[in-house]
Amino acid sequence: MVTERLSQFYEFEGQSWDASLDYVIKCINEAWRNxxxxxxxxxxxxxxxxxVRDGHVPLGIPMEDWRVFVDQRTTEEFKRASARNKVNRAKLKGPACFGRHSMAVTRHKMAMEKNLTSDAEIGRCEVFLRAHTRKDKVVQYPDLAEKLDELYSSNPASRMTDMNDALTELVGSDNRG
Known part of the structure; x- marks a missing residue:
């Protein structure tokens, strides 16, 4: 049903339907959450x-839907989850600073900046540091950056993406595969 409905609005030429569908659904979900x-x-x-419930309703939202939304957002359960998430976000040592771009896009941009022929020439450590460095060049993980530099100097091969690269040694393997 979802595939039929989306195929009415989107055309995916030369791509795997499953991969395209997953991407579209991910984008829709993210836009909806935002x-x-x-x-x-x-x-x-x-x-x-x-x-709020009985007052101004934002443009394009039916009154009935708005009331359900406000009721859901003002429950104690939602407030507890929101407070818990706020505490967890505050615990982040160095949040990612690269906005909407994924690690893959960041890696590709770095390869283009360095005029490299392949993204594979950019190591995972370099992408991680770029992703955790603000626009004003302040590194979010200064201790980790120093340790990475020490590991780089002792073993230059640890820069490249590998199961045992410098970043894996310091922070562990990726959770998402």
Missing amino acids: YKRRLTAKYIKNKDPIA
Whole structure:
């Protein structure tokens, strides 16, 4: 059903349908989560739930749907989960700083900047450091960056992506495969 519905709106030429469908669904889900987050921040957070529920409804949202959304966002369960997530985000030692770009896109941009013929010539450690460095060149993991430099100097081969590269030695293997 989902594939039939999406194929009415999207055309995927020369690509695997499954991979394309997964990508489209991922993008739709992300856009939906971001939209709900923006609605919550703009209209609901730190405001009286009753006044919000019965007051101004954002353009394009039916009143019935808006009331259900406000009710869901003002439950104690949602507030507890939100508070827990806020605490967990605060525990991050060095959040990623590369915005919408994935690690793969960041790696590709780095390869293009260095005029390399392949993205494979950029090591996982370099991409990790770039992803955790702000625009003003402040590294989010300064201790880790120093340790990586020490490992690089002692073993230059540890720069390249490998099961035993310098980053794996310091922070462990990737969780997502």
